[in-house]
Amino acid sequence: MQTGFDLVLYAKASLGECPLWSVAEQALYFVDIKRCCIHRFDPQTGGLTTLELSEEVGCIGLVAGGGFVAGLRSGIWLIDADGKPVRKLAANPEDQAISRFNDGMVDPMGRFIAGTVDESREKGIAGLYRYDRNGLTQLADGLLTSNGVAFSPDGRRLYHADTLRYTLYTYDYAPETGTASSRQVFARFGSETDRGRPDGGAVDVDGCYWTALFEGGRVQRYSPDGTLLAEYPVPVKCPTMVSFGGADMRTLYCTSASVGRSEAELEAFPLSGGLFAMRTDVAGLRKPLFNPEA
Template identity: 40%
Template sequence: MAEVELLIESRAMLGESPVWDADQGCLYWADLYAPSIERYRLSDGQQQRWPMPETLGAFGRSVEGRLIVAMRSGLYFFSPANGELEYLCCPSEEPRAETRFNDGKVAPNGRFVIGSMDEVERSRPLGSLYCVDIAGNSSHLKSGFIVANGLAWSADGRRMMFSDTRRDTLYTADYCLESGAIESPRVFAVTDPALHGRPDGGAFDMAGGYWSAGVFGGVLNYWDAEGRLARQVRLPVPGPTMPCFGGADMKTLFITTLRKGMTPDELKQAPLSGSVFAVEVDVPGVPIAVFGGAGTQASSLHRKTLVGSCP
């Protein structure tokens, strides 16, 4: 049985979006409703916190040491070095009063894919997936989500995973590295909230397996490449939100959690809710790309729209 380690004791209302920075040996993560971005250095436990002006959705690493951050009003560059925010764009019809940005991750081609969700009723298919490049050009990838979630890419970058948390469904699709398009989306697995929790954030390993946070179920679910549940890791809290791989050998899963919506009795039974945990696994994870990094045009002087198809 895997040993679950408490890494960062926190009372985050909605801990999310863990991002590993191998260059610094640091884990970034966010408390979406604080709102703030946090950084934890593994070598000595040093922590740093940057308050944000708006509710967060997700973020990723960007070129020049910056982060690409999705907030309520759009996407921004953030510089941890000086605390500066710079507006980039707001994809398509977002934001709306009924929605907010949710899960987001840098794709293998260096573009940022961000999903949205129905924030008010959590039952209407108002969410979408968008793709944004370093120059701020955006394209609409897919609509019809209640809560767009679970973004991850395989080691070769050609297979994509995503989920709709409120539909209890994991999807897979072919991903076109050249255009950034999602092709042939299909159901990968249908989950049972009583057994698996609900599918939240996810991460691919190098064997093609997919780790999914089973929010409200207190488990991490490991689905093999064929969509079979191969392993579960139980956590000491009911609300895991997203795993990400990191550590020197990329065999550590860092897991953010929530305490939002929990009753006083539930918090008494799971007082570490909102903390960050770590689990050692046997298969290393797929490294996450940098926004505007290899495979993209990093200069705003060379704007291009995200169109076209794979040969």
């Protein structure tokens, strides 16, 4: 296993996020939130194709039958394989002047779990939501930046971070009903000398949680009991999210950001905005497909 991440695509992303492996296509999708687009990366050829959207896209899931479910500023949408909107599933219930959908993923039963970000960075208006055939239901409120959504291998633990509060939580999750309860602190981050905080995450087949530390320049792996097992450097200051892929699901991809970074930082970390990858000894979990009728 490697000891760190290597560049696989100089994507020049403003705010790269939500890497998502398509098993059917053997390709990686990821978004650039600020540039309002979904990218498709073919690791065999190195080719990149881009779908342009009309608004910021924070997270995506693959839909059974093709296309995407996506969390945009205005709400949760179905989008076809060409990036065209099909229909709005649910409106963003918050003040869209300072709120947009951010991190999210499909749950084990095909529902979409997605959170928002409070762009004021102080009001705590952000939340975590579940979308299913009954509509949008709030699972958590009072957040600053909802991130890090991932599920344990049995689907009965939900991981979720509030990035600006430097905290990663777990919930008891009922896949049968999509309810989350008994929130507990899983890990806390940050210190006077380390501003690294939990952004997007993924879970491997051993049930360990991997998190990208924004402004921390590294990815960490935690055991299910919250023990820090290892950390791996990324050649940027702001990695944003990790996701497993590859034919054997043992390639860990990591997106990154360049937006809002100082000239000095971008000079020191010229690969900011790139897509990175690292081979791992353990496989990751395949992401479920979204089912609008779940």
